[in-house]
Amino acid sequence: MGFDPATLRYNEAGLVPVIAQEAATGEVLMLAWMNAEAVAKTLETGRVTYWSRSRQAFWIKGETSGHVQTLVEMRIDCDRDALLVRVAQEGPACHTNRRSCFYTAIRDGAEVVIMEPMA
């Protein structure tokens, strides 16, 4: 069936959580949010476009940083209230210049930084 972004289940703010995963390696890069229009824009343009909750504006990933996420495939979960975008990530996905935002692990009850910023 054809896909209509309006058929997803958005939260009270009109957003769904989106997991970005590097398609080539399986690495989970970040979690961000989309509204229905961001979902549509992402599919239309092939450039992953989130909704920035802090700025209340569209956020075309990499537009200012150059760290573009090119969409490889979008997937919907069973409850239609979460998305997985498989992407090709240019450089770091994280604003700290790390490849992934999930660079802090909990090991033996302590927080450990397990990833360095990219050169």
Next chain:
Amino acid sequence: MGFDPATLRYNEAGLVPVIAQEAATGEVLMLAWMNAEAVAKTLETGRVTYWSRSRQAFWIKGETSGHVQTLVEMRIDCDRDALLVRVAQEGPACHTNRRSCFYTAIRDGAEVVIMEPMA
């Protein structure tokens, strides 16, 4: 530094989104939610424990189905408002009996089921 679940940034319902990823393969299995107590229980027991928003109760993954998620490592994102749990998943993660909840892809504008239920 020691990890205190209270230092995460929870939403207005007291929850953080949690990505579950199979540690052995990198496959993204599901997205669910934890409150601070579920985070603590997961770390204490090594059994991934969510907060069920529909049931408003703790949800020890696999407790009734046997499809247990054993924690391999918990990771925190840069904003401290999302978690990644790397797990060893027993059988299907999805209630539809599929390995992953993200079994529907959008291809050429249409929804395509790309994964069959496990035997």
